[in-house]
Amino acid sequence: MSETQNPPTENGGESPGTTVLFVTGMSGAGRTSVANVLEDDGWYVADNVPVSVIAQAVDGVRSSELGAQKVAMVVRANGPGFAEELATLRAELADGGAHTILLFVDASDAVLVRRFEQVRRRHPLQGTGTLSEGIAAERDMLAGVQADADTVIDTSDLSATRLRSIVANAFPSSGGKRLSIAVQSFGFKYGVPIDSDLIADMRFLPNPYWLPELREFNGRDASVRDYVLGQPDAIEFVRRYVEIVDIVARGYLREGKGYMTIGVGCTGGKHRSVAMSEELGRLLAAETDGDGNPLYDVEVSHRDLGRE
Structure with a gap:
């Protein structure tokens, strides 16, 4: 069982500015579950935001009444250039003073097949092919993103409670767990x-x-x-x-x-x-x-x- 790798740090322990946590990974691996944990822990969470508008969205959240300093964006693969697009966005945000973290959520192909079959849903990249072909296409598309990730969580053998514990410990809220x-x-x-x-x-x-x-x-x-x-x-x-x-x-x-x-x-x-x-x-x-x-x-x- 793989849990977290390379736990993130924030600006060498100095008082951080805005932290933008990108949550991505394989469909069915638990992105939504991770987002729910982060939201419960005080992060501002936005799901399925197009990469092209994330920078504006972060600025909007930061300057709004919310004034959120910890923002989590759940992003999903949208094409062959997704890895490069995401890397460029992270660089732009870093140039603007934001601290970015990339979390990749993964699971084995066998587990992903079982989860999709249990909920009786098609894989988003399945098209007219098989479920396994859709998973393979997405894994190939996300290979570069996973390689760039600061943290990888493999949920294949994790209970919901264990996943919550891992995420909460890896990305604590600013006010502590209450x-x-x-x-x-x-x-x-x-x-x-x-x-x-x-x-x-x-x-x-x-x-x-x-x-x-x-x-x-x-x-x-x-x-x-x-x-x-x-x-x-x-x-x-x-x-x-x-x-x-x-x-x-x-x-x-x-x-x-x-x-x-x-x-x-x-x-x-x-x-x-x-x-x-x-x-x-x-x-x-x-x-x-x-x-x-x-x-x-x-x-x-x-x-x-x-x-x-």
Whole structure:
């Protein structure tokens, strides 16, 4: 099994400018999977961009509101002169101050045949010939590109998790690997959010709805928040739940999953779940690693707040 070769470096360790990563290789070898990993890790990714417009596209992304400094372009062979065209583009971008990296994604012919047969799709260069002939034509067309590549990843024997790990380690995001956590309050009477990875049920706490002085307020109001968090076991619950999230988060990162949704429910989604979601989000956002860097990117929302 071949993984990465010649891992890239960025301008000798100096503060880099724009990095343009070209993702190319054999059809069916995993270009799209690699692009998904890069996008999850904070790269700006554009797929199937013609080589002739990439320079303008990079300038547009760099000068836009995005201000992206790490740009990945998924490019596909478009003719016999593809290798020379790509080499010329890299030289032009380098002259303009960009750091370019060429990643080639490969797999054995037997694996490529099997993958195309599994999805029942024609090879883009197959034409009226056989699948094997299409693969051979593309491999011949890309021989020069592979020879120029800074990094080659052979996906023949790689699981999706292993591929994600290799790509994430070879091309790290500028901010380091952090799990994104969405904390969402909801009301059980309106249904459990179908995209929740974890569910926390707050119905074990007294319901402020039954107190006339609190009924018209919600969990973001100080009076309701203080009432909910002041109940026996409320603070202990949310602190222990953070410990559970920490354990699950480590497993998610090991498995290559970069996003977690936590549903926090009560009966109507107005009082207890809102207050506890806000507190859970606050505690998770305060979690740091040994160097004081945030462990998570946290967003708190309230699905059913405002419903009658």
